[in-house]
Amino acid sequence: MIKFNSYYNNYSNQKILVTGGAGAIGSNLVKILLDNNANVTVIDNLSSGSKDNLDMKSNNLTFIEGDINNVDALDIALSENPAYVFHLAANFANQNSVDHPFDDMNTNIGGTIKLLELLKKNENLRRFIYTSSSCVYGQASVIIDEFTPIDLSTPYSISKLTAEYYVNYYQNFCKMPTTILRYFNSYGPGEHSGAYRNVIPNFISLALNKQPLPIYGDGSDKRCFTYVTDICNGTLLSAATDASISKTLNIGSSNEVSIINLANLINELTCNQSPHVFLPRRQWDHIHQRLPSCKMAEDLFSYTPSHSFEAGLAKTINWFKSTNLY
Ligand SMILES: NC(=O)c1ccc[n+]([C@@H]2O[C@H](COP(=O)([O-])OP(=O)(O)OC[C@H]3O[C@@H](n4cnc5c(N)ncnc54)[C@H](O)[C@@H]3O)[C@@H](O)[C@H]2O)c1
Numbered sequence: 001m002i003k004f005n006s007y008y009n010n011y012s013n014q015k016i017l018v019t020g021g022a023g024a025i026g027s028n029l030v031k032i033l034l035d036n037n038a039n040v041t042v043i044d045n046l047s048s049g050s051k052d053n054l055d056m057k058s059n060n061l062t063f064i065e066g067d068i069n070n071v072d073a074l075d076i077a078l079s080e081n082p083a084y085v086f087h088l089a090a091n092f093a094n095q096n097s098v099d100h101p102f103d104d105m106n107t108n109i110g111g112t113i114k115l116l117e118l119l120k121k122n123e124n125l126r127r128f129i130y131t132s133s134s135c136v137y138g139q140a141s142v143i144i145d146e147f148t149p150i151d152l153s154t155p156y157s158i159s160k161l162t163a164e165y166y167v168n169y170y171q172n173f174c175k176m177p178t179t180i181l182r183y184f185n186s187y188g189p190g191e192h193s194g195a196y197r198n199v200i201p202n203f204i205s206l207a208l209n210k211q212p213l214p215i216y217g218d219g220s221d222k223r224c225f226t227y228v229t230d231i232c233n234g235t236l237l238s239a240a241t242d243a244s245i246s247k248t249l250n251i252g253s254s255n256e257v258s259i260i261n262l263a264n265l266i267n268e269l270t271c272n273q274s275p276h277v278f279l280p281r282r283q284w285d286h287i288h289q290r291l292p293s294c295k296m297a298e299d300l301f302s303y304t305p306s307h308s309f310e311a312g313l314a315k316t317i318n319w320f321k322s323t324n325l326y
Contacts, residue, residue: 022049184252221261
């Protein structure tokens with residue numbers, strides 16, 4: 001049970017919608033909300049999420065298996081006029097969008113607009129949180145704050161940014177209380193391995209099977225990985241803070257690690273002795289470093305990620321082992 005702090009009282013007994021709530025981040029968010037006595041509705045088409053990520057027996061959880069492009073399903077999801085809407089449903093992520101650009105556009109832009117249109121008539125809405133991505137900063141090689149120039153290299157980065165513009169439109173012209181969060185590389189329990197998933201679950205799954213870890217390029221690229229409950233904490237704090245209305249905020253961590261060190265660490269923690277394989281870079285992937293500044297979130301609601309990388313990784317590996325699904 002996670003009861004972070006007094007801000008979370010905002011959610012007790014509130015009606016809350018989480019789109020994509022069966023996914024990697026959404027399911028962790030739902031768990032924290034249920035632990036804090038919220039009444040949560042999830043809409044998810046299970047394209048990349050799983051009901052196994054959710055406590056389906058909870059009396060405070062309503063699960064709707066449906067697509068955010070289906071207005072009838074969305075209408076049902078919104079029928080109780082939720083006070084908070086956390087919009088996490090998305091076609092995830094870069095490589096998926098390169099392979100399926102239309103699906104990417106359809107869900108990430110089209111589904112977001114359908115949701116926002118229906119929300120216009122919800123007078124109870126206290127906050128709409130849109131979860132965008134650090135990929136909108138592309139190859140920026142500086143410490144990335146929210147004013148770093150945009151640099152788009154994949155359909156996913158284009159769709160995530162375009163939906164931000166729509167959110168700003170509904171904020172500015174329909175007076176909807178919105179906040180945009182740009183997440184930086186989440187990892188943790190709830191995210192399985194898969195063709196379109198992130199590097200950490202894919203490395204862990206291979207390593208537990210004593211397989212070589214594939215490294216695109218020479219492994220010197222660095223990323224800052226953020227443990228999923230830290231991402232959720234930032235998300236919930238942002239929605240509970242009035243000063244973050246209309247803001248676009250980075251949510252990440254400064255746990256910077258190179259891909260080669262990540263691979264070595266995961267092999268060490270799983271006793272995998274297979275040597276890595278080095279593969280050519282993917283065409284769109286030229287991002288050597290992505291180091292966020294989260295000062296705005298820190299100033300607005302004291303956002304501080306609390307997990308060290310080693311502790312988060314150990315928890316994630318233990319979760320993988322407990323699922324037997326690797
Ligand atoms: N994981 C990361 O590192 C990361 C980084 C930056 C931004 N984000 C953003 O955070 C959000 C959550 O990411 P995640 O890692 O949990 O992804 P995820 O793929 O695990 O979760 C997305 C969920 O949305 C559902 N979904 C997809 N299309 C849908 C549709 N059309 N209708 C209804 N449900 C649909 C999926 O089944 C899944 O459960 C996404 O918006 C993503 O763009 C994630």
